[in-house]
Amino acid sequence: MSYGTPERPSDRRGRLLLLLAAAPILFLLVVPLIALGIASSPADLASGVRSPLFGPALWLSARTTLITLVIVVGTGTPLAWWLASSSGSGARTLEALVDLPIVIPPAVVGIALLETFGRSGLFGTPLSALGVQVPFTTLAVVLAQVVVSAPFYVQAAVAAFRRIDRDMLLVARTLGQSARGAFLRVAVPIALPGLVGGAALAWARALGEFGATLLFAGNLPGTTQTMPLAIYAALESDVRVAVALSLVLAAVSLGLLFALRMAPRAWAAALGTERRGA
């Protein structure tokens, strides 16, 4: 924290040492992205974009991640609200369960999904009786993305809802709102920056999803080959295509990160000042 006073030389030396100790990780975080940015000439990039891999993968990624986002926000918001307003041990257990996919390796999630929806899986027999095949379809891509991205949204939404003063909701109720009205008119608008941030994180995670998708949905162009899988496929034939795909993904992700950082600040600015203490 800065107090606006000049730094003592010894403090400055200490801070310089800290930065020096952090140099390797900073190098690893930043330099590869720069390398990616300068890896290809505009001509290379253009030829990458024209590759038959590019268009379908981009379209599939856009489509599936948007559907994923709708599912995650639509089902994750009520879940987060319930978790934020429950205090029992059941709720705490459920909250921990929701976080599981963050720590479980994506490949394991892929296998688990196969064991659930695959032909010999838990629901394999009833699903094939209905003539429904889930693995290696676009639906499988969406399911894999939902599982790995939902925790990021739910976590952020729970935190945002928990910060809301319960008295404020009681006030909304005494002013004539039903529980639902108080939620929609007061809780959601107040939590909005947190919800938007969580949704952006979840979207970024869905966009980058690779391992679970590869195992559960395969790598079929046009059906299950999303951008990350197309990069994987392109690497075997034409590195330029892989780089072009990577650049587009990186640009979208950077845009998301920027929005993520700016949105809460813009919101606070719009509300006049930082929120006062409860």
Place this chain on the structure above:
Amino acid sequence: MSWSATIRMRLGALDLDVDLRGGNAPVAIIGPNGSGKTTLLRTIAGAFRPASGVIEIGGVRVFDGENATDLAPERRDVGYVPQGCGLFPHLTALDNVAFALIPRGAPLAERRESALRIMERLGCAHLSGRLPGSLSGGEQQRVALARAIACEPRLLLLDEPLAALDAPARRALRTYLASHLAEQGRPALVVSHEARDVYALGTEVHVLERGRIVQSGTPEAVARAPATEFVEAFFEG
């Protein structure tokens, strides 16, 4: 109009057992921290369900432990101003007041017009365009009071409306509250922690300690014969 609340309940470490009633004049509640003042207001507003008791507001039984009557907060006709005012940070002062008029179903423009008239009556119309985050504590209280009054409640519940204000703001708001509550002729239950506020507001004061009413009466009478150390210190300070 009158109200009464007989409440018996346990909430965490608090064991609340009170029997209160009031008419058109404001009633003050005083008591040490953790004595159950805020829980009392929240329970009357409908946040908690008492184990037993009866709550009546303006002739309507909103809670009855005997026969499962337990009206939701939105059907109790109370105006609640919590500590810290509870203004919605994403709405302007005007829209905070207009929020109370949503159940009437009028279009936004009309609600805003009515809200502005209420704010004019309470002398805070000049704050209408401001967001709560940019208002001072005293200004927030005025807007919160306007919002609570907007839906014509049959009982006002004000939790420490004068806390967290500096001395001049406190003096101004004290006079303001006393005159507006008297003018409204509306039942009000006001939690307070300063003797001067109680003298200015309350025709009657109840002392709540560890969930029980330990003394009731006019501020003068209670100050003359304090029943507990807390009351003595309260009126000395």
